[in-house]
Amino acid sequence: LNESNQTTWLPDLIYADGRFQPEVALVCDDAGRIVGLASAGEVENPTRLANRAILPGLINAHSHAFQRVLRGRTEHRTANQQDTFWTWREMMYSAAARLTPEDIYDASRMAFLEMILGGITAVGEFHYLHHSPEGAPYDDANLLAKEVVRAARDVGLRIALLRVAYARAGFQAEPNPRQARFIEHDPETYLRNVEKLIGDLDGSQAVSAWVGLAPHSVRAVPLDYLRQVVAYANERELPVHMHVAEQMAEVSACIQEYGRSPVALLETEGLLSDRFTAIHAIHVTPKAIATLGRAGATVCACPTTERNLGDGVIPADAYFKEGVSMALGTDSHALIDLLEDARELEYHLRLQRMERAVLASGVLPEGGAAVLATRLFDCATINGAKAIGASGGTLEPGRPADFFTVDLNDASIAGASGDDLLASVVFSLSRAAVLDVVVGGRQIVSEGRHREQEKIVERFSKLQAKLWGTQKENSGGMPPS
Ligand SMILES: [Zn+2]
Numbered sequence: 001l002n003e004s005n006q007t008t009w010l011p012d013l014i015y016a017d018g019r020f021q022p023e024v025a026l027v028c029d030d031a032g033r034i035v036g037l038a039s040a041g042e043v044e045n046p047t048r049l050a051n052r053a054i055l056p057g058l059i060n061a062h063s064h065a066f067q068r069v070l071r072g073r074t075e076h077r078t079a080n081q082q083d084t085f086w087t088w089r090e091m092m093y094s095a096a097a098r099l100t101p102e103d104i105y106d107a108s109r110m111a112f113l114e115m116i117l118g119g120i121t122a123v124g125e126f127h128y129l130h131h132s133p134e135g136a137p138y139d140d141a142n143l144l145a146k147e148v149v150r151a152a153r154d155v156g157l158r159i160a161l162l163r164v165a166y167a168r169a170g171f172q173a174e175p176n177p178r179q180a181r182f183i184e185h186d187p188e189t190y191l192r193n194v195e196k197l198i199g200d201l202d203g204s205q206a207v208s209a210w211v212g213l214a215p216h217s218v219r220a221v222p223l224d225y226l227r228q229v230v231a232y233a234n235e236r237e238l239p240v241h242m243h244v245a246e247q248m249a250e251v252s253a254c255i256q257e258y259g260r261s262p263v264a265l266l267e268t269e270g271l272l273s274d275r276f277t278a279i280h281a282i283h284v285t286p287k288a289i290a291t292l293g294r295a296g297a298t299v300c301a302c303p304t305t306e307r308n309l310g311d312g313v314i315p316a317d318a319y320f321k322e323g324v325s326m327a328l329g330t331d332s333h334a335l336i337d338l339l340e341d342a343r344e345l346e347y348h349l350r351l352q353r354m355e356r357a358v359l360a361s362g363v364l365p366e367g368g369a370a371v372l373a374t375r376l377f378d379c380a381t382i383n384g385a386k387a388i389g390a391s392g393g394t395l396e397p398g399r400p401a402d403f404f405t406v407d408l409n410d411a412s413i414a415g416a417s418g419d420d421l422l423a424s425v426v427f428s429l430s431r432a433a434v435l436d437v438v439v440g441g442r443q444i445v446s447e448g449r450h451r452e453q454e455k456i457v458e459r460f461s462k463l464q465a466k467l468w469g470t471q472k473e474n475s476g477g478m479p480p481s
Pocket residue numbers: 062064126243279331
């Protein structure tokens with residue numbers, strides 16, 4: 001098995017076929033694909049990863065990378081009013097309006113660095129900044145999308161650039177000048193730009209990048225426009241992502257406009273499929289949950305953002321019961337730790353239901369712990385891969401060699417054995433325990449450090465100083481206008 005063009009990694013344990021296996025090595029070919037597992041005794045000169053376990057790379061299915069600049073800047077009351085998602089959104093818009101293409105690159109690189117340091121190897125970037133701050137298209141309408149892709153590739157992260165369609169502020173709503181950077185008024189312009197982006201992304205590079213379509217929401221995209229976007233995606237079998245029912249106000253506006261809830265509208269218009277991912281999908285009825293299940297759609301939860309924004313608790317138990325594939329996203333990047341999103345999916349329900357192991361319901365007690373951890377880990381890996389059209393998510397032969405290692409002696413998981421290791425990782429792993437990250441057979445993170453880390457952090461710190469530098473004289477924490 002030790003052909004010269006193969007790389008072999010030998011940790012203490014490898015998570016494959018749903019369990020941790022000892023005494024095996026992971027063999028990769030020179031194209032960065034997994035050949036298979038080999039018995040530890042049969043491999044020559046492996047790269048020894050002592051006291052470490054290999055796990056498949058995590059898939060972050062929903063990100064707005066530039067929002068990383070907002071971290072720590074919105075955790076306060078803005079006025080004598082209720083602070084909600086909508087007041088947060090105004091602050092986010094105001095930051096978004098001030099970013100140059102280079103700023104977007106620097107902010108994205110920071111977000112992607114943090115992702116890869118936490119074991120994430122592919123991201124679905126829901127990208128809606130298209131134009132100059134005044135709302136004029138750049139000479140290349142995809143300039144900003146390409147800056148985000150460049151950031152991901154420079155970091156070493158695979159990326160699905162989910163290019164957003166955004167047409168209006170909402171049903172019977174006045175245009176909001178702060179949305180000027182997002183707007184493409186007609187589907188023809190939007191699809192022309194998508195088509196161009198698909199042609200311009202070089203598919204031959206080591207770190208793959210591809211395109212998906214993201215009609216922003218039923219609020220921002222009217223039905224006719226939406227039909228054309230989805231038809232285009234269906235023809236080319238591309239992923240379709242959409243914010244669905246994150247906020248009650250969005251649901252009631254949809255009922256007012258169409259007489260149907262967002263999920264009912266999507267179903268009756270035939271817009272759901274197994275390539276459709278509903279982001280958030282919190283404020284839904286049991287009927288809507290069953291509908292998404294029948295369609296084979298994915299629901300992407302972003303619990304660390306949803307708790308930060310006060311969105312509500314996603315009924316993950318009902319989705320599991322209906323067989324809906326659930327993925328996870330770090331969304332606004334209030335925190336970037338996909339395993340925290342995985343555990344919150346369960347924890348929020350525990351607080352609400354005053355019960356434990358809610359997402360393992362229906363499973364016999366003896367299998368309970370393993371089943372719960374496996375279900376949550378699947379959300380962070382294979383379900384995310386399905387959602388964004390990535391080929392990773394497991395360590396099966398033929399898949400890309402995208403994986404990370406954890407330090408088995410790290411304080412957060414020390415003492416765990418093969419039996420309870422996955423539950424320890426899902427519920428307790430500190431990001432500091434992630435030591436190696438490999439994407440396509442290439443080592444991107446070693447001993448918990450990324451090659452470009454200092455440079456990326458320095459550039460980002462400069463950007464933050466530029467964006468928020470007058471903060472001290474600016475009592476409310478709002479950006480200087
Ligand atoms: Zn989002």
